[in-house]
Amino acid sequence: MPRAVVLLSGGLDSAVTAAIARSQGRELFALSVDYGQRHRHELEAARRVAQSLAVRDHVIVPVDLSRFGRSALTGQYEVPKDRPADEMASGIPVTYVPARNTVFLALALGYAEALSAADIFLGVNAVDYSGYPDCRPEFIAAFQRLANLATKAGVQGQLDFQIHTPLAGLTKAQIIRRGLELGVDFGLTHSCYDPDPAGRPCARCDSCLLRLKGFAEAGLKDPLEYKAES
Amino acid sequence: MPRAVVLLSGGLDSAVTAAIARSQGRELFALSVDYGQRHRHELEAARRVAQSLAVRDHVIVPVDLSRFGRSALTGQYEVPKDRPADEMASGIPVTYVPARNTVFLALALGYAEALSAADIFLGVNAVDYSGYPDCRPEFIAAFQRLANLATKAGVQGQLDFQIHTPLAGLTKAQIIRRGLELGVDFGLTHSCYDPDPAGRPCARCDSCLLRLKGFAEAGLKDPLEYKAES
Numbered sequence: 118m119p120r121a122v123v124l125l126s127g128g129l130d131s132a133v134t135a136a137i138a139r140s141q142g143r144e145l146f147a148l149s150v151d152y153g154q155r156h157r158h159e160l161e162a163a164r165r166v167a168q169s170l171a172v173r174d175h176v177i178v179p180v181d182l183s184r185f186g187r188s189a190l191t192g193q194y195e196v197p198k199d200r201p202a203d204e205m206a207s208g209i210p211v212t213y214v215p216a217r218n219t220v221f222l223a224l225a226l227g228y229a230e231a232l233s234a235a236d237i238f239l240g241v242n243a244v245d246y247s248g249y250p251d252c253r254p255e256f257i258a259a260f261q262r263l264a265n266l267a268t269k270a271g272v273q274g275q276l277d278f279q280i281h282t283p284l285a286g287l288t289k290a291q292i293i294r295r296g297l298e299l300g301v302d303f304g305l306t307h308s309c310y311d312p313d314p315a316g317r318p319c320a321r322c323d324s325c326l327l328r329l330k331g332f333a334e335a336g337l338k339d340p341l342e343y344k345a346e347s
Numbered sequence: 348m349p350r351a352v353v354l355l356s357g358g359l360d361s362a363v364t365a366a367i368a369r370s371q372g373r374e375l376f377a378l379s380v381d382y383g384q385r386h387r388h389e390l391e392a393a394r395r396v397a398q399s400l401a402v403r404d405h406v407i408v409p410v411d412l413s414r415f416g417r418s419a420l421t422g423q424y425e426v427p428k429d430r431p432a433d434e435m436a437s438g439i440p441v442t443y444v445p446a447r448n449t450v451f452l453a454l455a456l457g458y459a460e461a462l463s464a465a466d467i468f469l470g471v472n473a474v475d476y477s478g479y480p481d482c483r484p485e486f487i488a489a490f491q492r493l494a495n496l497a498t499k500a501g502v503q504g505q506l507d508f509q510i511h512t513p514l515a516g517l518t519k520a521q522i523i524r525r526g527l528e529l530g531v532d533f534g535l536t537h538s539c540y541d542p543d544p545a546g547r548p549c550a551r552c553d554s555c556l557l558r559l560k561g562f563a564e565a566g567l568k569d570p571l572e573y574k575a576e577s
Contacts, residue, residue: 180410180454185461209499216457219497223453224410227446231415250502259496263489267449269439272480 118144120234121281122225125149125175127162129306129328130240130284133296135170137283138238140299146232147175148225152217153183153191158316162307169305178224188214189310196311198321202330205323209248212310212323218251222260226278230268235276237264242284242292257282289331297337304340317344348374350464351511352455355379355405357392359536359558360470360514363526365400367513368468370529376462377405378455382447383413383421388546392537399535408454418444419540426541428551432560435553439478442540442553448481452490452510460498465506467494472514472522487512519561527567534570547574 121143123135139145147170149163160177167175183191189211190196197211218241225237241252250256257280264278265271271278284292296303308328309318318325320343332339351373353365369375377400379393390407397405413421419441420426427441448471455467471482480486487510494508495501501508514522526533538558539548548555550573562569 176414178411178414181408182457184406184408185458187461209503213499214457215460215499216453216497219453219456219493220450223446223449226449227412227444228415230445231417250499251497253496256493256496259489259493263449263486263493266483266486266489267446267481269443269445269480273439 118142119236120144120146120232121236121238122146122148122229122232122234123172123238124221124225124240125163125167126240127159127166127306128240128308128324129296129303130242130292132166132301132303132306133292133299134238134240134284135166135172136296136299136301138236138281139170143236145170145172146228146234147172148228149175149177150221150224151177151179152214152220153181155190155192156307156310156312158312159307161316162305165305169302176228180220180224182214182217182220185215188212190214196322198319200323200326205248205326209250210323213249216251218249218256219260222280226264226268229278230270230276233270233276236279236281238281238283240284241282242287242289244286244288254282254285288334289327290334293331293335293337313344317342319344348372349466350374350376350462351466351468352376352378352459352462352464353402353468354451354455354470355393355397356470357389357396357536358470358538359526359533360472360522362396362531362533362536363522363529364468364470364513365396365402366526366529366531368466368511369400373466375400375402376458376464377402378458379405379407380451380454381407381409382444382450383411385420385422386537386540386542388542389537391546392535395535399532406458410450410454412444412447412450415445418442420444426552428549430553430556435478435556439480440553443479446481448479448486449490456494456498456508459508460500460506463500463506466509466511468511468513470514471512472517472519474516474518484512484515518564519557520564523561523565523567543574547572549574
């Protein structure tokens with residue numbers, strides 16, 4: 118089986134991405150990054166998802182991006198709540214972490230080259246949420262080009278690195294339906310940017326709102342227990 | 348003064364690169380990466396060099412690339428010794444670390460964006476040592492393009508990220524002369540891949556051999572005390 122590296126955040130999107138990679142006959146190697154995110158419950162979720170998908174190996178690399186500052190996700194700003202959909206769809210939010218996906222893909226590239234894996238899977242999604250510059254197709258294409266210039270295996274023609282983003286054209290509802298078809302247990306995932314100490318999602322941050330909207334549009338109930346429900 | 352991020356390894360090349368950036372009127376912010384290198388004395392050297400150049404801040408980020416394996420620099424292979432110059436000039440050596448400069452530049456990009464610094468300086472050098480794919484001008488150009496697609500500040504036109512490699516066209520002897528003109532104290536730097544426990548360089552790895560050849564061609568004596576001298 119050809120090997121693939123999957124960036125696994127513990128969220129819904131990366132879980133479905135990993136399930137798609139497996140359904141395409143790849144042997145999965147998962148990579149998660151402990152980057153100082155305030156929603157650290159997602160790393161526990163990544164472990165659960167990795168286990169449920171029987172990945173061959175799961176590496177969690179600590180890289181403290183909060184040292185650089187400037188993001189709500191690493192604690193420098195408040196996580197925005199209750200934003201209307203049109204506001205979420207315009208502009209880059211304060212949850213943007215400088216160069217985050219560049220760092221994640223760079224680490225995935227090192228891991229992939231060491232494993233002789235040509236394929237890297239990333240769960241970015243441009244339809245429901247286009248605010249982050251490092252989720253756009255032009256960024257992904259530029260990274261793929263870089264990957265083949267940056268590496269011994271790329272330059273010597275042993276591997277042709279491909280960055281796969283199978284969710285890029287899907288709505289959140291479509292992602293959820295695809296995940297269910299592939300047997301993803303969404304109860305294992307974590308999407309909230311600002312959970313309570315027990316890890317329960319807030320139901321009010323952008324990530325919760327998009328997730329709940331996706332389940333509603335898919336005509337399904339999110340298996341997670343939300344803080345606001347209690 | 349415009350701000351610049353300098354990737355500071357503790358070696359001779361990055362010390363001269365930092366001195367050049369400072370001579371061009373930049374306020375320096377140094378970034379070093381503790382990536383699991385066996386020659387950890389270079390991080391101490393990076394601290395000394397940063398202090399001698401009066402950098403505004405020096406961040407050392409731990410990112411354990413040895414988790415991925417596959418390099419002599421992170422302990423998976425022996426560091427080669429006594430290689431002739433023509434052998435060093437051909438092929439990619441086992442000291443290549445998968446995706447290392449991609450990871451370094453990705454971190455530098457995050458740091459630069461958080462600081463509102465458009466300029467990133469990297470001490471790669473293509474003349475004396477062209478073995479590493481991620482030291483070549485085409486890699487640097489591809490990363491610069493990526494940087495401006497990957498970031499909020501790049502996409503919104505607030506910063507035009509530039510990756511500066513002022514040593515790219517210089518021989519090691521020219522780099523050493525330029526450093527002396529700028530007052531770099533080479534006694535603070537560390538280049539050896541395989542020092543003894545006291546940090547003394549081996550004089551036999553590729554890095555020592557290139558450094559010693561550079562000093563010889565410049566008609567100068569390296570201020571470091573080498574293991575082989577004792």
